[in-house]
Amino acid sequence: MKFLSTNDPAASASLSDALLSGAAPDGGLYFPEDFPEVDFTGFKGRGLSGRAQRLLTPFFDGDALAPRLGAFCEAAFAWPVPVCEPNSAGDYWTLELFHGPTGAFKDHGARFLREALDALGDDADPFTVLVATSGDTGGAVGAAFEGAERARAVILFPKGRVSPFQRHQLTCWGDGVTALEVEGDFDDCQRLVKQAFADRDLSRAARLTSANSINLGRLLPQMAYFASAAFDVLENTGQTPGFIIPTGNMGNAVACLWARASGAPVGEVVIAANANRALPDYFETGKYAPRPSAATLANAMDVGDPSNFARFVQQNRLGEGVSAVSVADDAIKARIRAEFETKARILCPHTAVGAEAFARLDAARKSAPWVVAATAHPYKFRETVEPLIGEAITPPPAFEAIFGRKSEAKPIAAELSALAQALESGQ
Numbered sequence: 001m002k003f004l005s006t007n008d009p010a011a012s013a014s015l016s017d018a019l020l021s022g023a024a025p026d027g028g029l030y031f032p033e034d035f036p037e038v039d040f041t042g043f044k045g046r047g048l049s050g051r052a053q054r055l056l057t058p059f060f061d062g063d064a065l066a067p068r069l070g071a072f073c074e075a076a077f078a079w080p081v082p083v084c085e086p087n088s089a090g091d092y093w094t095l096e097l098f099h100g101p102t103g104a105f106k107d108h109g110a111r112f113l114r115e116a117l118d119a120l121g122d123d124a125d126p127f128t129v130l131v132a133t134s135g136d137t138g139g140a141v142g143a144a145f146e147g148a149e150r151a152r153a154v155i156l157f158p159k160g161r162v163s164p165f166q167r168h169q170l171t172c173w174g175d176g177v178t179a180l181e182v183e184g185d186f187d188d189c190q191r192l193v194k195q196a197f198a199d200r201d202l203s204r205a206a207r208l209t210s211a212n213s214i215n216l217g218r219l220l221p222q223m224a225y226f227a228s229a230a231f232d233v234l235e236n237t238g239q240t241p242g243f244i245i246p247t248g249n250m251g252n253a254v255a256c257l258w259a260r261a262s263g264a265p266v267g268e269v270v271i272a273a274n275a276n277r278a279l280p281d282y283f284e285t286g287k288y289a290p291r292p293s294a295a296t297l298a299n300a301m302d303v304g305d306p307s308n309f310a311r312f313v314q315q316n317r318l319g320e321g322v323s324a325v326s327v328a329d330d331a332i333k334a335r336i337r338a339e340f341e342t343k344a345r346i347l348c349p350h351t352a353v354g355a356e357a358f359a360r361l362d363a364a365r366k367s368a369p370w371v372v373a374a375t376a377h378p379y380k381f382r383e384t385v386e387p388l389i390g391e392a393i394t395p396p397p398a399f400e401a402i403f404g405r406k407s408e409a410k411p412i413a414a415e416l417s418a419l420a421q422a423l424e425s426g427q
């Protein structure tokens with residue numbers, strides 16, 4: 001299998017090269033040259049990691065990493081991913097993607113990528129995974145790369161702009177993971193990361209690579225939980241389910257559409273955005289207008305120019321039966337309250353965007369089963385959720401391991417020279 005660049009489909013890369021480089025050299029994003037029809041009858045009787053292996057085998061075909069795929073899937077799906085039944089008729093199924101070490105779906109992709117980089121790397125000269133984060137990505141990458149043998153992780157986050165729990169979750173990892181607390185905002189962190197990648201000497205010396213959702217190593221495993229959930233709901237109901245996906249950079253949404261293109265029984269797909277309307281406006285007007293991001297309660301989705309949009313438009317066939325909605329903060333709050341009061345369900349603000357998108361479907365569309373992707377554990381956003389439901393949220397057991405840890409961050413100025421120094425000092 002070859003992977004093509006969205007900027008120049010004549011430029012292709014092997015899976016290993018695509019995983020290592022993140023973006024293509026021409027600045028495009030890699031996508032698979034075609035979608036194999038996967039035989040889903042083999043799904044029955046397999047757990048998620050076995051299903052993931054079956055689904056992803058064709059994408060690893062011919063690559064040096066192919067013999068390791070089984071081990072990657074075991075690591076990426078080492079915790080449960082329940083597909084919870086509706087509470088009543090007219091309710092949705094919930095795909096709970098938040099039982100990993102840091103309580104967000106990004107744990108799956110980050111673990112998968114860590115295994116891949118560990119397999120591709122070199123003991124004497126490790127890769128450096130460099131990420132800027134405003135929340136969930138950094139924690140997932142830190143948890144995944146702790147103890148990696150051939151890769152280390154450097155996480156940049158903006159000082160004073162993440163919640164206390166988020167800060168702890170970014171700064172509590174040791175053994176090859178460094179958190180840099182930047183004197184600046186999230187845009188400064190992103191700018192520094194871009195500048196570091198653009199600096200050829202620095203980028204080569206540190207063997208920089210990225211772990212955001214432009215990297216195939218995150219998107220490919222995410223296909224598996226959508227395919228698996230679709231299969232289970234079809235088995236259970238006899239109907240092909242639609243999916244509602246809380247969306248920021250469109251990584252999860254594209255992964256779901258790739259699963260469908262590979263034959264998974266996924267029906268309609270609804271992209272559920274917060275007040276950042278680039279995608280809903282595109283579906284309404286046919287024109288794509290990127291814009292600066294606006295802050296919302298679902299902050300991991302505060303994206304004004306979704307990076308995976310390039311993949312979506314490049315592959316025409318993905319767009320069939322896809323629509324988008326925008327859910328503003330007031331509706332997020334009302335939905336969190338309503339789900340708690342009527343169903344005793346506690347949603348994070350991102351998942352609430354999906355639940356609200358479900359509530360807005362008309363009756364005809366609701367005759368099919370729908371699955372809402374629950375992207376984060378509500379405890380992570382308890383400052384928002386607890387006042388709405390009037391109750392304290394119990395942290396998931398996986399977080400106990402995080403609370404007891406020591407936190408350590410290194411302050412740096414928002415300048416490339418400061419980042420370069422931190423990278424060189426090997427911290």
Ligand SMILES: *Cc1c(COP(=O)(O)O)cnc(C)c1O
Nearest residue numbers: 136248249250251252300375376
């Ligand atoms: C990252 C994130 C999203 C958005 O996912 P994309 O793949 O960027 O669309 C949604 N919810 C949560 C909790 C996240 O952390």
